[in-house]
Amino acid sequence: MKIKEIRAVPLSFRVPEGRVVRHGIGAAVKRDMVLVRVLTECGVVGWGEAHHGRGPTSIADLINNTLSHFVLGRSAASPVDAWSAVYARHIASHGQGAGTLIALSGIDMALWDARGRYFGMPCWQLMGGTDKPIPAYAGGITLGFQPVDSLVQEVAGFVAQGFRAVKLRFGETLDIDLARLTAVRRAFPDLTLMVDLNCSYTLQDFRRAAPVLEEMRVYWVEEPFPAHDHRPYREARAMLHACPLAAGENHYGRFEFHRLLEDGSVGILQPDLSKSGGPTECLRIANMASAWKLPVCPHSSASPLNFFAAIHLLGSIDNGAWYEFDAAIDNPYRDELCSAKPILDEAGCVRANHRPGWGVEVDEAVAQRLFAIPGPGFI
Secondary structure (H helix, E strand, O other): OEEEEEEEEEEEEEOOOOOOOEEOOEEEOEEEEEEEEEEEOOOOEEEEEEOOOOOHHHHHHHHHHHHHHHHOOOEOOOHHHHHHHHHHHHHHHHOOOHHHHHHHHHHHHHHHHHHHHHHOOEHHHHOOOOOOOEEEEEEOOOOOOOOHHHHHHHHHHHHHHOOOEEEEEOOOOHHHHHHHHHHHHHHOOOOEEEEEOOOOOOHHHHHHHHHHHHHOOEEEEEOOOOOOOHHHHHHHHHHOOOOOEEEOOOOOHHHHHHHHHHHOOOOEEOOEOOOOOHHHHHHHHHHHHHHOOOOEOOEOOOOHHHHHHHHHHHOOOOOEOOEEEEOOOOOHHHHHHEOOOOOOOOOOEEOOOOOOEOOOOEOHHHHHHOEOOOOOOEO
8 A cells, every 4th residue: 555656637627607706706608627546566546636726737746746745655555654754854844834734734634545345344434433414515616606596596506405404605885795595595594694704805895794694694604714813713703693603714734723623713624625634634734623513514625536535534533624615517527527426315415425545536537638728627
C-alpha cells in the first residue's frame, strides 16, 4: 500500500446558457474541480476531489509539484500519517493557507478511498459509522436570484421530488431577499428553509433582516459575512434567538474551527471535505464540535466523490445533521464522470453505499474531455 504516484487533474465545464445561476458571489458560468488519483505499489487506485479554490490549475500544480513529494512512499492505509507529513513539512512553516488545505483535502480523500478499496470496506465502516439515513436539503448551485414567482415554482419542483428542506440564496438586495423568503414561506408553511447569504451582508443589513429571518422560521443563516470577520459574527449572533448562524465552508483546518468554537457565535459547522483538510481533518473537526454539542452539516462541492465522502462522514459521527444534496440540473461530474450518485428516498434522506471506499468509479475518458477552462467560474 505504499503510495507510488499522485496525479491531480483540473477539470471544468461551462454552464449552458439559460441555466446560469446568480447568487451573492456572482453568476456561475462554469464549474471547476480538481480530480486526484492515488496509485499504490500493489495496484490499488484511490480517487479524491479537491475544491477548485477559484484556481483549479494552481491547486493541481500544488498537489503535483509540491505536496505529493511529502507523501510518496508512505502507506495509503494511514491517511493520518500522510496528513501529518504535509503538516510537518509544509503547513507548520508556511501556514495553513486555503490553497494548501484544499490541495491536501484531495490527497486525503483519495487515500481514504484507496484504503477502503484495499480492505474491501466502505469508508463509513472504516470510520466506525453506519449506513443510517441522512436527511437532505436541496442545495448546490440552485435557487439563485430570480423573480419571486419563478423561485416559488423552482422550490415546488424540489418539494415534488421529495425534498423536505431547501436552501435559498440571499445577497441581491435586502428588500428583494426578504420578499423571496416571505413568498416561499407562505407557499410552503411546513418546509424547512435554510438561507445562505454568501458573505454579502453588512451588520446594518443583518440588523434589519434578523426579525424577518426569525419570523419566517429560518432553520439556519449561513455565512452572512466573510470567514475572517469574527466580530460581526459575534454581534449578529446576539440579534438572533431561535435561528443559529452556520459557517465553515471557508474555514480551513481544525485550528480555524477551534476559533469558531471558542467564539461561540456559530451554531452549525459546515466543513467541506474537499476544502477543510479532507476526511481525516473533518473527522477531527466533527469530534471537536461534538464536545460543544454542535451539529455538523458538511458543505457540498462538485462531484460524487465529495458527495459520498460527506454522507460517509455524516454516518460516522454522533453530531451529523443535514446533507447538502446537489440539486443542480447540469452537472457532468455527477452524471458522466462518476459511476454513482446519491439518491433521495421517499423520506427525503440519503444513505451511504456499501461498495469499497467511497463506492464511486471515475471514467478517465470523461475527465480528459472536461479538462480545465481558463477564466473565473463566477462573474
